Amino acid sequence: MDFSLTPEHKMTRQMVREFAKREVAPTIKEYDRTHKVNLDILPRMAELGLLGICIPTRYGGAGMDYICLGLVCEELERVDTSLRVVMSVHVGLNSLGLLQWGTEEQKQRWLVPQARGERYAAGAMSEPDAGSDVAAMRATARREGDVYVLNGEKMWISLATVAHNFLVFARTNPRADPPHRGISVFIVEREITGVATGDIHGKLGVRAGSTGWISLADVEVPVENRIGEEGEGFKVAMSCLDNGRYTVAAGATGLIRACLEASVKYARERRTFGQEIGQHQLIQQMIARMARDYEMAQLLYLRAGWLKNQGRRNTRETSLAKWFATEASFAAASDAVQIHGAYGYSDEYDVERYLRNAKGACIYEGSSQIHTLLQAQYALGYREDRPLRCELPGYEE
Numbered sequence: 001m002d003f004s005l006t007p008e009h010k011m012t013r014q015m016v017r018e019f020a021k022r023e024v025a026p027t028i029k030e031y032d033r034t035h036k037v038n039l040d041i042l043p044r045m046a047e048l049g050l051l052g053i054c055i056p057t058r059y060g061g062a063g064m065d066y067i068c069l070g071l072v073c074e075e076l077e078r079v080d081t082s083l084r085v086v087m088s089v090h091v092g093l094n095s096l097g098l099l100q101w102g103t104e105e106q107k108q109r110w111l112v113p114q115a116r117g118e119r120y121a122a123g124a125m126s127e128p129d130a131g132s133d134v135a136a137m138r139a140t141a142r143r144e145g146d147v148y149v150l151n152g153e154k155m156w157i158s159l160a161t162v163a164h165n166f167l168v169f170a171r172t173n174p175r176a177d178p179p180h181r182g183i184s185v186f187i188v189e190r191e192i193t194g195v196a197t198g199d200i201h202g203k204l205g206v207r208a209g210s211t212g213w214i215s216l217a218d219v220e221v222p223v224e225n226r227i228g229e230e231g232e233g234f235k236v237a238m239s240c241l242d243n244g245r246y247t248v249a250a251g252a253t254g255l256i257r258a259c260l261e262a263s264v265k266y267a268r269e270r271r272t273f274g275q276e277i278g279q280h281q282l283i284q285q286m287i288a289r290m291a292r293d294y295e296m297a298q299l300l301y302l303r304a305g306w307l308k309n310q311g312r313r314n315t316r317e318t319s320l321a322k323w324f325a326t327e328a329s330f331a332a333a334s335d336a337v338q339i340h341g342a343y344g345y346s347d348e349y350d351v352e353r354y355l356r357n358a359k360g361a362c363i364y365e366g367s368s369q370i371h372t373l374l375q376a377q378y379a380l381g382y383r384e385d386r387p388l389r390c391e392l393p394g395y396e397e
Helices: 007-034 041-047 066-079 081-101 104-116 233-269 281-309 315-345 351-361 368-380
Strands: 121-124 140-144 147-158 165-171 183-189 195-199 211-222
Touching: 007 041, 007 066, 007 081, 007 351, 041 081, 066 081, 066 233, 066 281, 081 104, 081 121, 081 147, 081 165, 081 183, 081 233, 081 351, 121 147, 140 165, 147 165, 147 183, 165 211, 165 233, 183 211, 183 233, 233 281, 233 315, 233 351, 281 315, 315 351, 315 368
Parallel strands: 121 165
Antiparallel strands: 140 147, 147 211, 165 183, 195 211
């Protein structure tokens, strides 16, 4: 086993670390306070090649591997969760979905400009009544000749008011049994008549990110916009979630590190009863847990990234990484607030933002309860992963 990072990995990590420290950290607190998206940062991410970091160069990407994708997400969320969310939906849910399931024509038409950062992309699965239960979605896509007519509403969509291209999942066969076999997926461009979007206000966390809704009213998309075969949408959705969950796991690992670093710094500066609070054993206990969980979370997501590089199925491993890292990041953030005391309860310090942001990741991309059940089913032998018609390509050096 070789646990070392390659020079390319280290170079990528350092580049993103410096970018986040120099261009994101100075302003994130104000964007979070005002609930505004920093739209100027997305072109910078494109210039650095981040929006196509693991997409092959022939499709406009940087051509790096999946471990680089994980490292990018870790470093971004170390400073700002909302930018990791961009990577999750633009790269994980949408672009990698196109790489896996799209035809060559579809890749040239949509994947190339997305990988270059010329157009931003998002996934659109969740609905007001369909979150964990993806098969309960009510959005419909009715075929009429050479077009599909889409109707419905999507909710909790990251980049809803920013993205140009949406990967929209809708029901093409309302009578399918089981229901998930009646779902198909389409690329829907914002410019198409009948598409409307808006932001959701009053969120607990990720306030510097766009989270909103998409309304589809008699939206006509050509048959050529369908990704995969009709009725194959559920399989596409689950494979896209594998990629999204990987980025969430890596990002949550960065959040654990942020909590650890902030807590160590404060514990060495703050003094009570005549000594640094880091000398108190219960403070040490909380910091020790963060250090332990960071190492564990990083190993879990790096293993999933390695499997992706090999072109091997990683649904179980990615689920485990996401489940552990997100729960650990919320625990780390809670402990970080406790270590900071009253100051941790105000936005004078970053740890209160870490706590608010960490909770969302325990819900989206499969809640902790869903991942608990998945891992139990794997362990009991009730669940196994069958080959897909289209597998995610491994890393091409």
